[in-house]
Amino acid sequence: MPSARSAWGIDIGNRALKAIKLVRDGDRFRVDDFEIIEHEQILSVAGDNKESLLQTALAHFMERHDTKGSVVGVSVSGQQSFARFIKLPPVEPKKIPEIVRFEAIQQIPFPLDDVEWSYQLFQEPDSPDVEVGIFAMKKELVNRQIAYFTNLGLNVQVVQMNPLAVYNAMFYDDRISQTTMFMDSGSENTDLIIAEGQGVWLRTLPIGGNNFTEALAKSFKLNFVKAEELKRNAATSKYAKQIFQAMRPVFADLVAETQRSIGFYASVHRDARIGKIIALGSTFQLPGLQKYLQQNLQLPVEKLDGFKASPPTDAKLAAPFQEGIITLAGAYGLAVQAMGQSKITSSLLPATIRRQKVWQEKTKWFATAAALFVAGSLGAGASWYLNDYSYDQAGPVRKEYQEKFATANGMANRWKQEVEGMGKDDRDNLLRINALQEYRDLWPTMLNGILATVPTGDLNQLKTVKRDERKQIVLDSISSRYFPDVRVPLAASSSEYLKYMGRDVNPSEAPQVQPIYSTERYSRRGAFAEGGGGGISIAEESGASFEQDMTPGQTGPTAANATRGYIVTIRGTTPNKGRGNFIDSAFLQKLLEHTAEQQLKLGRSWYVARAEIVSEGPRFKPNANQPQFPDEGEENAELNGETLIQLDKFGKPIFDPKRDRLIPEEQIVNDREFVVLAIFALDPASAPPDPTKKPATP
Numbered sequence: 001m002p003s004a005r006s007a008w009g010i011d012i013g014n015r016a017l018k019a020i021k022l023v024r025d026g027d028r029f030r031v032d033d034f035e036i037i038e039h040e041q042i043l044s045v046a047g048d049n050k051e052s053l054l055q056t057a058l059a060h061f062m063e064r065h066d067t068k069g070s071v072v073g074v075s076v077s078g079q080q081s082f083a084r085f086i087k088l089p090p091v092e093p094k095k096i097p098e099i100v101r102f103e104a105i106q107q108i109p110f111p112l113d114d115v116e117w118s119y120q121l122f123q124e125p126d127s128p129d130v131e132v133g134i135f136a137m138k139k140e141l142v143n144r145q146i147a148y149f150t151n152l153g154l155n156v157q158v159v160q161m162n163p164l165a166v167y168n169a170m171f172y173d174d175r176i177s178q179t180t181m182f183m184d185s186g187s188e189n190t191d192l193i194i195a196e197g198q199g200v201w202l203r204t205l206p207i208g209g210n211n212f213t214e215a216l217a218k219s220f221k222l223n224f225v226k227a228e229e230l231k232r233n234a235a236t237s238k239y240a241k242q243i244f245q246a247m248r249p250v251f252a253d254l255v256a257e258t259q260r261s262i263g264f265y266a267s268v269h270r271d272a273r274i275g276k277i278i279a280l281g282s283t284f285q286l287p288g289l290q291k292y293l294q295q296n297l298q299l300p301v302e303k304l305d306g307f308k309a310s311p312p313t314d315a316k317l318a319a320p321f322q323e324g325i326i327t328l329a330g331a332y333g334l335a336v337q338a339m340g341q342s343k344i345t346s347s348l349l350p351a352t353i354r355r356q357k358v359w360q361e362k363t364k365w366f367a368t369a370a371a372l373f374v375a376g377s378l379g380a381g382a383s384w385y386l387n388d389y390s391y392d393q394a395g396p397v398r399k400e401y402q403e404k405f406a407t408a409n410g411m412a413n414r415w416k417q418e419v420e421g422m423g424k425d426d427r428d429n430l431l432r433i434n435a436l437q438e439y440r441d442l443w444p445t446m447l448n449g450i451l452a453t454v455p456t457g458d459l460n461q462l463k464t465v466k467r468d469e470r471k472q473i474v475l476d477s478i479s480s481r482y483f484p485d486v487r488v489p490l491a492a493s494s495s496e497y498l499k500y501m502g503r504d505v506n507p508s509e510a511p512q513v514q515p516i517y518s519t520e521r522y523s524r525r526g527a528f529a530e531g532g533g534g535g536i537s538i539a540e541e542s543g544a545s546f547e548q549d550m551t552p553g554q555t556g557p558t559a560a561n562a563t564r565g566y567i568v569t570i571r572g573t574t575p576n577k578g579r580g581n582f583i584d585s586a587f588l589q590k591l592l593e594h595t596a597e598q599q600l601k602l603g604r605s606w607y608v609a610r611a612e613i614v615s616e617g618p619r620f621k622p623n624a625n626q627p628q629f630p631d632e633g634e635e636n637a638e639l640n641g642e643t644l645i646q647l648d649k650f651g652k653p654i655f656d657p658k659r660d661r662l663i664p665e666e667q668i669v670n671d672r673e674f675v676v677l678a679i680f681a682l683d684p685a686s687a688p689p690d691p692t693k694k695p696a697t698p
Contacts, residue, residue, distance in 0.1 A: 004157075006032065006070040009334030010061075010149070011162065014043045014187040015209070015282055017057040018328050021070065022309060022335040029309040029339065034317065034331075035061055036324050044188055044210055045224055054148055062152055073158035073165075073334030076145055076348065078191050078204040081137040081161045082108060082115075085122075085201060088130045096121070100132050108136045116142045116159075118346035122199045131199055135161060137348050146350070158338045159348040162330045163191040163202045168342040169333030170195065170278070173308040178275035181262070183293075183301075184329065185209070185283035190254065192261050196272055200344075201265055205257045209283040211250045219246035235287040244288060251289070255296045262297070267563065270685035280304040280329045307332055445604055446680055450478060450570065453590035463663060468577040468670065473587055474661065475572045476673070485562035486679050490610055498614045500567045501677050565609065565681040573619050573673040580616045583674050588613060591676070596684035604684075611678035619671040620658075 006023045021033040037060055039046075039053045046053055084107045088099060100119050101112075108115060117136035123129065142159060149156050160168075166184050170176060170193075179196040187209040194201040209231075217227035234243045262274060277299050279290055284303060294301040304326050312318050321328075336342050454473050462470060481500075483489070489500050576582040591611050599607040660666040 004071045004339050007073060007157075007335045007338035008065075008067055008070050008154075009073045009075075009165070009331040009336070009338060011075045011165070011328075011330040011334060012054060012057065012148075013282075013327075013330075015039060016327070017061060018324075018331045019061060019065075020328055020331040020335050021065070022332075022339055024339075025310060029336070029341075031307070031309050031312050031321065033065060034312065034321050034324075034328065035065060036320075036327065037061060042187060042210065042224070042228070058148055058152060067154055070155070071157040071338045072149060072154045073160060073338035074145065074149055074156055075160055075162040075165050075330055075334055076137055076142065077189070078161050078163040078202065079189050079206070080141055081135065081348070083161065083164075083202050084108075084134045085199075086132055086134065088132055090128055090130075096130070096132075100134065103132070104134050104136070107134055110136070110138060114139060116348045116350055118348060120344050120346040124198050133200070133344075133346070135164070135346055135348065137161075139350070142348055142350060146353070150353075156349065156353070157347075158334060159350075160334060160337060160344075160346075161348070163193050163204065164200075164344050164346075165330045165333035165337065166191065166280070167193050167195060167200050167333070168337050168344055169307070169329045171343040172333075172336045172341060175278065179272050181274050181277045181299075182329075183258070183277055183279050183281070183284075185254075185279070185281040185289075187282060190257075190281070190283070192258065194265055194272075194274065196269070201269075203261050205254070205261070207250065207254050207257060209286070211253075212247045212283070212286065215247050215250050216243065231286065251292050255293065258293070258297060266685055270683065274299060276300045276302060278302050278304055280326050282327045284326060304329060439605065442605060442682075446566070446568075446606055447478070449594050449606075449608075450568075450591065451475075453587055453593075455586050459662060467575045467666065470575055471582070471586060472576065473572055473574045473583070475570065477571045478568060480566045480568045480680075482564075482566055484564055486565040486567065486609070486681060487563050489567060490563070490679060490681075494612070494614075497610075497612065497677065501569050501614055501675060563609075563681055564683065565606075565679055568678045568680055570676040570678060571673065572676075573668075573671050575668075575671045577670075579672050580613055580674070583613055583616065583672075583676075588676060591678060596681075600684050606680050606682055607684045609679045609681040611676060613674055614677045615675040616672060617674075619668055619673045 006021060008019055008021050010017065010019045012018075016036055016038040019035045020031060022029045023032040024030075037057045039057060041049060041053060043050050043053060086103055086107070088096065091099060104117055104119070105112060108117060115136045116139055117134065119135065120133045122131040122133065146156055146159060163184065166182055170180075170182055176195045176197075179194065182191075182193040182195065184191040184193065185208055188206075189208050190205040192203045192205065213224060213228045213231050216222065216230055217224055220227065220230070222230065230237070230243060231247075234240055237243060265274075266272065277293065277297070279293070279301055280303070284290060290301050290303060293299075306322075306325060307328075309332070312321055333342070337345070337347075454475060455471050462472065489497060492500075572587075574583060576586075578585075588611055592608055594608040596607040596609075599605075658668050660668055
């Protein structure tokens with residue numbers, strides 16, 4: 001879009017109309033005018049009066065301000081629009097529009113003919129990775145929003161989602177020196193905008209100032225208008241303590257949703273660390289909210305206090321402009337984009353209006369072009385003669401240039417052939433040797449982590465305790481499969497999660513994500529008990545490679561935001577009469593204590609992301625001799641329904657499944673066996689929030 005000399009950014013929110021006019025002042029912008037017009041009634045509770053309130057606010061704006069000669073940018077709600085960010089495969093630039101259109105068809109939940117949509121490319125300097133943001137909104141909603149402005153003769157050039165307008169404002173003002181979250185909390189919603197480098201991520205939370213008002217209305221049995229007045233005067237009210245106590249659940253909900261969003265962002269952007277939060281929007285005029293977020297999110301929270309553009313020169317405007325600046329970021333970003341200086345240039349302006357404006361811009365040049373054509377044809381002959389003469393005179397210069405170019409080209413080719421590739425083989429060998437050091441302690445520490453959670457003790461004390469009261473757990477086997485992305489099993493329901501259990505599932509039946517490398521580890525030797533001791537030996541078998549052999553240190557055909565890990569099946573038995581409750585308290589809960597936070601402190605590259613008891617039952621089925629979960633190659637093979645006890649050369653039993661492995665003189669009668677299915681995720685990027693920690697009081 002060509003640069004304009006002046007532009008209005010108009011953001012019609014649920015509570016008020018906010019507008020800023022920017023003009024060029026040398027090589028920067030200056031705020032020439034602004035306006036904040038509060039609606040007589042909040043739009044979300046206005047019902048059928050909503051449209052008339054919008055029209056009234058715009059009519060008042062048009063009466064007070066001159067918009068002639070200025071282009072206009074208007075906003076649409078982030079909640080009513082659609083935004084999705086996707087990493088593109090490496091392709092030629094000319095093929096990107098075709099791929100983006102294909103992705104738009106797949107991602108936008110409406111036919112493309114029913115929406116206005118656009119896209120924006122994001123790419124870090126010197127990086128081949130390209131991310132695309134796809135933005136869309138239903139045509140009927142866009143047209144309805146624009147009609148309020150075009151019916152008044154405003155020259156609308158930009159239609160932008162409000163969170164993207166805020167991002168444009170903050171990017172233009174150079175406020176993204178580190179990973180920063182901008183929290184724009186209005187009356188109806190809170191837009192979270194996380195910016196890092198050249199990229200941006202959005203999420204809209206359905207929590208805003210109205211939720212605080214509704215909490216007060218419910219607690220004090222007031223109507224909405226009186227509750228809103230009570231909220232605005234909370235800081236000076238003699239009932240301030242009771243007011244904030246009534247709003248506390250909304251404070252907690254806002255923190256919880258923000259923490260959940262930060263956690264999700266960290267899971268897909270593993271190297272990102274949010275450095276600070278910049279708060280803006282009318283809700284942050286509520287006393288205590290900034291401090292409350294800072295205490296509970298453990299991040300610095302700063303209120304927006306100014307713009308890069310010069311403030312109004314009119315002294316009457318300067319003071320109220322500074323007071324309302326926290327609510328004006330969206331309007332400011334719209335004006336920046338309308339002036340042609342924004343980072344994100346995509347717009348949801350309908351195509352019919354865009355074509356009409358382009359035609360109008362071109363029409364005024366037609367007459368000028370016709371006059372120039374006539375004048376140009378008269379001088380064409382003389383121009384040709386002069387150009388031909390100048391070309392001949394420059395012959396020696398051209399020859400010298402061609403000789404120097406050939407010399408430089410030859411030197412460049414020699415460098416590529418003789419210098420550029422030197423040491424490549426040695427460098428590759430060094431990289432391969434260094435790669436051998438990575439993840440060398442992964443499986444030892446993972447196995448130690450599992451074994452450390454099983455109860456241990458003295459064998460002599462174990463014999464003195466009644467069998468069904470022994471705090472004893474015996475591990476029979478540990479099997480694992482490597483998955484390049486465990487996000488699907490992490491989110492699976494219990495019934496779907498069960499399908500990932502070790503060798504009990506055919507790879508073709510496992511839902512959605514398949515492992516590309518698996519290892520199986522089995523042992524029937526080893527007991528661990530409180531009051532009993534023992535050891536475990538691990539015999540490894542090579543697993544099948546479905547696509548290509550892959551270790552955690554290698555890269556594969558997975559998404560950049562994937563969570564790699566192992567799905568581990570742990571089988572064991574216990575004589576304790578507590579059954580599942582005992583297994584849960586004595587083993588499973590201790591296993592789940594290997595959180596990302598704990599493992600990060602220990603400098604480990606894994607953590608337990610999920611663990612559940614997926615099966616629990618009697619060790620021996622009724623009227624049967626074999627274990628409920630036999631393994632291939634088990635010592636207790638079955639023949640004609642009878643269990644064969646293996647004997648050594650002296651005729652003594654080597655392995656009897658009905659005998660306790662720690663105390664051979666005891667028979668197993670009522671022991672229970674169980675299966676725990678655990679997901680060991682790799683590379684913990686950050687620790688999740690502590691769910692037991694209570695939010696601070698605002």
